[in-house]
Amino acid sequence: STNVAVHGIAEFNDTLYVGDVYGGRVLVIKDNAIIDEIKVGSGPEYVEIRPPDGKILYVANLWSPISVVDLTQNRVIKDIDSGATPHGLSFTKDGSRLFIVNMHNNILSVIDTQNHEIIKAIPVGNKPEYVKLSPDKSFAYVTNLGENTVSKIDLSTLEVVSEIAIGDGPHGIAFSADGNLAYISNMKGNDISIINTFTDKVCCHNSLWRN
Numbered sequence: 344s345t346n347v348a349v350h351g352i353a354e355f356n357d358t359l360y361v362g363d364v365y366g367g368r369v370l371v372i373k374d375n376a377i378i379d380e381i382k383v384g385s386g387p388e389y390v391e392i393r394p395p396d397g398k399i400l401y402v403a404n405l406w407s408p409i410s411v412v413d414l415t416q417n418r419v420i421k422d423i424d425s426g427a428t429p430h431g432l433s434f435t436k437d438g439s440r441l442f443i444v445n446m447h448n449n450i451l452s453v454i455d456t457q458n459h460e461i462i463k464a465i466p467v468g469n470k471p472e473y474v475k476l477s478p479d480k481s482f483a484y485v486t487n488l489g490e491n492t493v494s495k496i497d498l499s500t501l502e503v504v505s506e507i508a509i510g511d512g513p514h515g516i517a518f519s520a521d522g523n524l525a526y527i528s529n530m531k532g533n534d535i536s537i538i539n540t541f542t543d544k545v546c547c548h549n550s551l552w553r554n
Contacts, residue, residue, distance in 0.1 A: 351390040355397040355414075362387035362402060369402060371417065381417045383410040391432035393441070393456050401441060401456075403429040409443070411459045421459045425452040431473040435480050435498070442483050444471035451485055451494070453501060463501050467494040475516040477525075477540065484525055486513035493527060495543060505543040510536040 348364040359372040364386050371379035386405030392414070393399040400412040408422040409429055426445030433442045434456070441454040444467065451474060453463040468487025476483050476498070483496040486509075493513060495505040512531030518524065518540075525538040535549045 350388045351403075353390045353392045353400065355392045360390055360392065360400055362390045364388055364405065369400065369412065379417055381412055381419070383412065383419055384408060384422065389430065389432050391434065391441075394434055394436065394438040396438070399456065401432055401443075401454075403432055403443060409454075423454065423459060423461065425454070425461060426450055426464075430471070431475070433474050433476045433483065435476065442474050442476065444474045444485055446470050446472065446488075449487075451483065451496060465496060465501060465503065467496075467503065468492045468506065472514050473516055475518070478518050478520065478522040482540075484516050486516060486527060488512060488514060488530070493525075493538065507538060507543050507545065509538075509545060510534055510548060 349361050350364050351362040353360045361370045367385050369381040369383055370377050383402045384404035384407035387402045388405050389403040391401050400414050402410040408424040410419045411421040413420045427447035429443050429445050441456050443452050451465040451467050452461050455462045467485045468490045470489030472486045472488040474485045485494040491509055493507040493509050494503050497504045509527055510529035510532040512529050513527045514530045515528040517526045525540055527536045536545050537547050539546050
């Protein structure tokens with residue numbers, strides 16, 4: 344097929360799991376060869392494996408509910424409808440909870456990964472693009488592409504504790520090793536905003552544009 348687009352990739356036990364967006368499948372790759380394929384929902388974009396056991400794969404599909412895949416059988420065991428256009432997948436360290444944003448209903452969904460059920464829907468900003476947990480797993484940070492903010496969620500209460508004004512078109516998130524700084528890539532501003540995670544203030548912007 345000429346319509347091939349691979350997007351998300353996850354790894355466990357030297358095995359790669361790659362989402363084939365137009366094929367509606369996840370390719371299983373080992374030793375540089377495709378050894379299996381798993382039929383999932385329509386438009387598998389983001390894929391992530393539940394830690395620490397590696398037995399469950401979550402697949403965020405563009406045009407259908409989230410697929411929950413049992414990797415001992417390589418088959419979908421459940422579909423979870425978290426809203427339109429789910430993006431990004433972040434697990435707690437013990438794998439008990441999964442956080443995923445839904446771009447078109449402005450929600451951060453919290454999923455119990457043992458029962459594979461949504462336990463809370465947290466309203467965030469407009470067009471949330473990505474979610475990432477702080478290194479100590481105390482907070483979740485969500486980039487809101489549609490209103491140039493970052494939502495900070497306390498994971499002990501599952502409530503938004505801060506809305507941080509950011510650069511133009513916030514998208515990706517990374518943290519310093521100690522968690523004291525959050526780095527936000529701005530798609531439209533061509534720069535990176537750096538947040539002090541204690542004060543929830545932007546301390547500076549680093550331009551990515553060079554003349």
